[in-house]
Amino acid sequence: MGMAAAESRFHVLAVDDNIIDRKLIERLLKTSSYQVTTVDSGSKALEFLGLHEDDRSNSGSPSILTNNHHQELEVNLIITDYCMPGMTGYDLLKKIKESSSLRDIPVVIMSSENVPARISRCLEEGAEEFFLKPVRKSDLNRLRPHMMKAVSKDQKQEKHEEEEEEEREEKEIKSQKHQEQQQQQHQQQLSPRPSGNSKRKAMEENLSPDRTRPRYSDIAAVV
Amino acid sequence: MLGWGVDFLRAEMNRLLALLFHQGVLDEQFLQLQQLQDESSPNFVSEVITIYFSESEKLLRNLRMLLMDRELSDYKKMEIHLNQMMGSSSSIGAKRVRNVCVAFRAASEQSNHAGCLRALELLEHEYCYLKNKLHELFQIEQQRALASGVRYPAQHD
Numbered sequence: 260m261g262m263a264a265a266e267s268r269f270h271v272l273a274v275d276d277n278i279i280d281r282k283l284i285e286r287l288l289k290t291s292s293y294q295v296t297t298v299d300s301g302s303k304a305l306e307f308l309g310l311h312e313d314d315r316s317n318s319g320s321p322s323i324l325t326n327n328h329h330q331e332l333e334v335n336l337i338i339t340d341y342c343m344p345g346m347t348g349y350d351l352l353k354k355i356k357e358s359s360s361l362r363d364i365p366v367v368i369m370s371s372e373n374v375p376a377r378i379s380r381c382l383e384e385g386a387e388e389f390f391l392k393p394v395r396k397s398d399l400n401r402l403r404p405h406m407m408k409a410v411s412k413d414q415k416q417e418k419h420e421e422e423e424e425e426e427r428e429e430k431e432i433k434s435q436k437h438q439e440q441q442q443q444q445h446q447q448q449l450s451p452r453p454s455g456n457s458k459r460k461a462m463e464e465n466l467s468p469d470r471t472r473p474r475y476s477d478i479a480a481v482v
Numbered sequence: 483m484l485g486w487g488v489d490f491l492r493a494e495m496n497r498l499l500a501l502l503f504h505q506g507v508l509d510e511q512f513l514q515l516q517q518l519q520d521e522s523s524p525n526f527v528s529e530v531i532t533i534y535f536s537e538s539e540k541l542l543r544n545l546r547m548l549l550m551d552r553e554l555s556d557y558k559k560m561e562i563h564l565n566q567m568m569g570s571s572s573s574i575g576a577k578r579v580r581n582v583c584v585a586f587r588a589a590s591e592q593s594n595h596a597g598c599l600r601a602l603e604l605l606e607h608e609y610c611y612l613k614n615k616l617h618e619l620f621q622i623e624q625q626r627a628l629a630s631g632v633r634y635p636a637q638h639d
Binding site: 277278279280282283286287289290342344371392393395396 | 518523533537570572575
């Protein structure tokens with residue numbers, strides 16, 4: 260249960276091709292007590308996240324939690340610029356949402372231009388927020404709820420898994436008991452005097468192979 | 483005497499800032515930048531501005547080069563450089579520089595070579611003015627830091 264450690268310092272991956280903006284977002288995030296990693300392109304971001312550009316889903320790791328075993332550090336949120344050469348922020352967003360291991364990481368888009376079509380496109384694709392640049396400290400206050408939600412979702416999934424485990428174990432115990440009961444019943448059927456409905460039923464079922472054999476006495480009676 | 487010097491210098495700095503705000507050279511984003519500076523990052527503003535200067539000068543050189551050939555001007559490349567400069571200028575609060583970039587980009591989108599040349603000259607002028615004023619600001623800040631750091635030798639040793 261490493262959740263306590265993750266909650267104390269969220270880790271944000273910031274993606275921006277502009278060096279000034281990278282410095283700014285890094286400083287903003289650090290003053291909000293987040294751990295920060297900055298990269299200058301979408302492809303470097305995917306590399307850091309342990310995903311290769313041509314992968315659609317992260318094969319191999321069955322990670323149900325967002326904790327990607329390929330990373331050294333868990334990423335709790337990705338904040339990316341929209342306008343970048345090569346892979347845009349939108350392309351990066353799409354790739355993340357297509358990845359089974361990364362799709363639960365909240366993504367925020369930043370842009371210096373206020374284009375409503377662009378904003379709705381990003382939100383439809385699954386971005387949590389869209390910030391207009393220059394990003395302010397007050398904008399960052401909107402990040403924490405998304406990271407908390409992702410953490411509690413992980414905890415719920417963990418709890419769900421634990422409950423499933425317990426259910427499974429209970430079922431195993433029950434089926435063992437049932438098997439033991441059946442064996443007991445079987446023993447009793449072999450003795451000449453059955454007692455009780457259920458026992459009779461079991462006995463009848465045991466005798467069924469005999470029933471398929473024709474009873475000559477019955478046939479004789481019909482004829 | 484020195485205490486008065488510190489206050490005087492602070493007043494000078496505020497006066498210059500107020501002027502630059504009034505002229506539209508700087509906007510509120512510059513204050514946001516200052517607010518990000520603290521004990522854990524005491525030189526943040528000067529670090530960012532220093533990077534801004536070197537990046538901007540590189541971009542201005544590139545723009546100049548791209549405009550040298552009237553026939554073969556690569557307007558797409560110009561727009562890429564302009565977007566970079568616009569973004570950086572906006573991020574540090576350099577409002578007038580950013581606005582000239584916007585006008586420059588409009589001329590470039592129309593492949594208007596003469597318009598681009600005019601815009602470039604205006605951009606270089608605005609950038610120069612900004613750089614000089616920011617240097618002035620940093621000088622005053624440095625003097626203030628020095629003045630507040632000076633201690634009189636203890637009299638009763």
